[in-house]
Amino acid sequence: MSANLILHWPLDEMSGQRTVFDASGNGILGQVSGDAKAVPDEQFGSALAFSGSGQCVTPAGGRGMTVPRYTVELWVRTGKPPVAATPLVNRRNSVDLVINVNPDGSVEHRFVTQESIGNTHTTPPGLLSWNAWQHIAVTNDAATARIYVNGEAAAEWDYPGTRQQRDPTPLVVGADLGRKIYTAGRYAHVRVYDGALTAAEIQRDMAEDSSTLAAYVRTHPLDLELLNLDEQPVLFIDNDPAGQPMRLRLTNSSRQNIEFLPQGATPGPASFHVAARLRPGVLATPAAVSSGASGWAAQAAADGTALYLVAANAAPIAPGAWVDVPLTGLSADPGGGSRGTRIEFDYQRLRSAGETAELTGTRLQYLDVVNHRGRPDIPLVMGFAAGDTVLNDGVTRSTLTLYVANTSADTTVTLAGGGPGKGGSLFTVTFDVGADGNDWALAESVAGVSVTVAAPGTSTAAWGQVAHDLGTRASWTLYPTAGMDLAPGKAVVITVAGVVGLRDPGRAGIVVGYENIPGYRDGAQTLEADRRPLAFAGSSTGVGTLAPAAKLHVSDTVLAPTTNGTLLIGPPAAASLKIGYGADHAWLQSGPNAVLSLNPASGRVIVGATSTTTVDAGSKLTVVAAYSHLQLRRTAGTAGSGTQVFLELYQEQQGATVYPAIRFHQSNKFWHLIEGRPEGLFFRFAGDTTSMTDVYAAGLKGSSLTLGSTTIGEAELQILRRLAAGTLTVTLYNDEIRATASPFQIQNGTARPYVVGLEQPNQYNLMQRFRLVPVSS
Numbered sequence: 001m002s003a004n005l006i007l008h009w010p011l012d013e014m015s016g017q018r019t020v021f022d023a024s025g026n027g028i029l030g031q032v033s034g035d036a037k038a039v040p041d042e043q044f045g046s047a048l049a050f051s052g053s054g055q056c057v058t059p060a061g062g063r064g065m066t067v068p069r070y071t072v073e074l075w076v077r078t079g080k081p082p083v084a085a086t087p088l089v090n091r092r093n094s095v096d097l098v099i100n101v102n103p104d105g106s107v108e109h110r111f112v113t114q115e116s117i118g119n120t121h122t123t124p125p126g127l128l129s130w131n132a133w134q135h136i137a138v139t140n141d142a143a144t145a146r147i148y149v150n151g152e153a154a155a156e157w158d159y160p161g162t163r164q165q166r167d168p169t170p171l172v173v174g175a176d177l178g179r180k181i182y183t184a185g186r187y188a189h190v191r192v193y194d195g196a197l198t199a200a201e202i203q204r205d206m207a208e209d210s211s212t213l214a215a216y217v218r219t220h221p222l223d224l225e226l227l228n229l230d231e232q233p234v235l236f237i238d239n240d241p242a243g244q245p246m247r248l249r250l251t252n253s254s255r256q257n258i259e260f261l262p263q264g265a266t267p268g269p270a271s272f273h274v275a276a277r278l279r280p281g282v283l284a285t286p287a288a289v290s291s292g293a294s295g296w297a298a299q300a301a302a303d304g305t306a307l308y309l310v311a312a313n314a315a316p317i318a319p320g321a322w323v324d325v326p327l328t329g330l331s332a333d334p335g336g337g338s339r340g341t342r343i344e345f346d347y348q349r350l351r352s353a354g355e356t357a358e359l360t361g362t363r364l365q366y367l368d369v370v371n372h373r374g375r376p377d378i379p380l381v382m383g384f385a386a387g388d389t390v391l392n393d394g395v396t397r398s399t400l401t402l403y404v405a406n407t408s409a410d411t412t413v414t415l416a417g418g419g420p421g422k423g424g425s426l427f428t429v430t431f432d433v434g435a436d437g438n439d440w441a442l443a444e445s446v447a448g449v450s451v452t453v454a455a456p457g458t459s460t461a462a463w464g465q466v467a468h469d470l471g472t473r474a475s476w477t478l479y480p481t482a483g484m485d486l487a488p489g490k491a492v493v494i495t496v497a498g499v500v501g502l503r504d505p506g507r508a509g510i511v512v513g514y515e516n517i518p519g520y521r522d523g524a525q526t527l528e529a530d531r532r533p534l535a536f537a538g539s540s541t542g543v544g545t546l547a548p549a550a551k552l553h554v555s556d557t558v559l560a561p562t563t564n565g566t567l568l569i570g571p572p573a574a575a576s577l578k579i580g581y582g583a584d585h586a587w588l589q590s591g592p593n594a595v596l597s598l599n600p601a602s603g604r605v606i607v608g609a610t611s612t613t614t615v616d617a618g619s620k621l622t623v624v625a626a627y628s629h630l631q632l633r634r635t636a637g638t639a640g641s642g643t644q645v646f647l648e649l650y651q652e653q654q655g656a657t658v659y660p661a662i663r664f665h666q667s668n669k670f671w672h673l674i675e676g677r678p679e680g681l682f683f684r685f686a687g688d689t690t691s692m693t694d695v696y697a698a699g700l701k702g703s704s705l706t707l708g709s710t711t712i713g714e715a716e717l718q719i720l721r722r723l724a725a726g727t728l729t730v731t732l733y734n735d736e737i738r739a740t741a742s743p744f745q746i747q748n749g750t751a752r753p754y755v756v757g758l759e760q761p762n763q764y765n766l767m768q769r770f771r772l773v774p775v776s777s
Contacts, residue, residue: 003195006065011048011188013038019060029060035447043133047186051445055182056175064168071193073137073205078185079503080130086183087176094169099138109138109147113161121157123147135206141196151203184444221254224345224363235332236372243331251322257353260311267299267308275346276307281333282341288329296325332369337423338515338522339369371515371522378520379408382512382527390501392531397498398546400529402512405491414518417483419464428513429494430475442508442529446474448498453478455492501531558582561589
């Protein structure tokens, strides 16, 4: 090996302290958080299953690891993630050594260098298969990062920078604790090495995991089930002296044919291929059991605690195939009433084809004993009291309210007290659990699910319950602690709260059973709950919410405008309308390169008010507010410089002359226009298209000023400024006489004349300099 193994969590079992074993020999136990469970698995025999929030594995005691160079491997089976960067492997409070998956089927590898915390590379999309096992590995040799999917190189990056070598934070599997994102699914064989493995070495680990599976299959080659004619593991308490027809199913779960070795013809404690062992009091004794299958013989123990079966000249069972052996004469002992029990199967004198070693082993099965005596026409009806929907978003906790109603008009149904094993009346609520892809599963797990009971004249405390975790089924037994009568028209109400539905849409069966009700047979009804995004409450419809607050209420996670949003109208890549919301805003967005058109038919839009507000009937856009009606804002950091257009009034070319204008109007008191023309801007009185209006300003800058037909430029204005300041001087030339010019007045048409006077009289000068000054009279 090119690197040392630091950690190996097979994740196939948990200890009583909810820790997982470290097969590396380094003693880094994994601490399981939340309600994660080790469940049977067809790929690895057993795997760790996470159902969502709060579930992950971290090193016990928060033990960290420093890995400048590394390989991280794991097997994972998960559904399509709802968002990008969904975590598989992470580190607590760190962005170093991260494996994420994306909805497009790509794998993302993140890590830290001394120069950057944002080093990320990603595989092409479409490499992952959802709800199927796949092997993912990432490596980093401090120069090149690689991603492998199912042992094949999928991405490689020669990255810049130097690997960070001093990050001791602990590993996290199945979650990003910083973002509080937990990834549901099954996990197996997490490994960490202190260097980058080659592709061949990664494939070697995969092969070792497969050989572990092969070892499991070798030790569990045969599955056995005792079933009734309805394919259910149910044995009736029945009045029929012939007993109940059942069948023993033998399924080959190995990869080779299973053959039957010769055995004595008479079944017994020392001579059998399969023995089914039961607790005393399960079977009625004596049990006259026989098999009608050719080549099979069956015999029950005298005390009813075992069934022995022998196969004579039976054909081998092919891999994945099964054989049903019919059994007759079975009947449950009525003494214990309806109850549950377990069967232990022993098998021997079997072998795999081509091998000489004998196959022996044991398996367990849960069996229901159900009362089939009494009247079959019990007047109980089951149903949903407030909707049959469980939201299938994988997040929302839904509540189902079931009722068991006495529909008789005149018959009271008596419920016996006492509870399980004491002859008391029982109700059971059962549904399947499992990962996405299990069509009949209601939820992935029962974590956070609670069941309560209410009945007329009783309190919740007057009812007992026992929860049963049956692996792929969840079940609750509910019973009155004291006897009670269920009057005609009354109902027992069972509330199942906290159910997180599978993401796959579909229907899931909920079996509501009843047992030991005096005078009636045991029975059950199956209700079908709907896993879907729609929920109904009165006349309102909710999408993503169980409590719609409007006729149509759509609830979703916070989404960016770059997504398809919460509501999508039209094809997402074309002229569609997308509606969504963020943490502090809502948004409307059109499809790529499409125009968002508001009210194009009637052409009027009001912001900040309704149509009851008095507005100009000709206005297409009206903004009603106390102040700050409109802001055109360019944010910092936007590309570009120099002149940028914030607002444009645009008139298309047409035959009639139209001048774009802005009007200022105060409640019919005055109107003013700023009008754009080829020669410039016109400030007009809006009531008279020919009249100009006054402009008031603290300053005016320009290159010229036109008054009437006279244009004054900068030079003339400078003369006027000097004249007003008394600093204007002029030179006059006397052509006629060379004498001193006499002062005289220059009248300017006003009451204020200007005086021209000699500045320095000198009769010998040809030119005289004069100063023009304003005088008061």
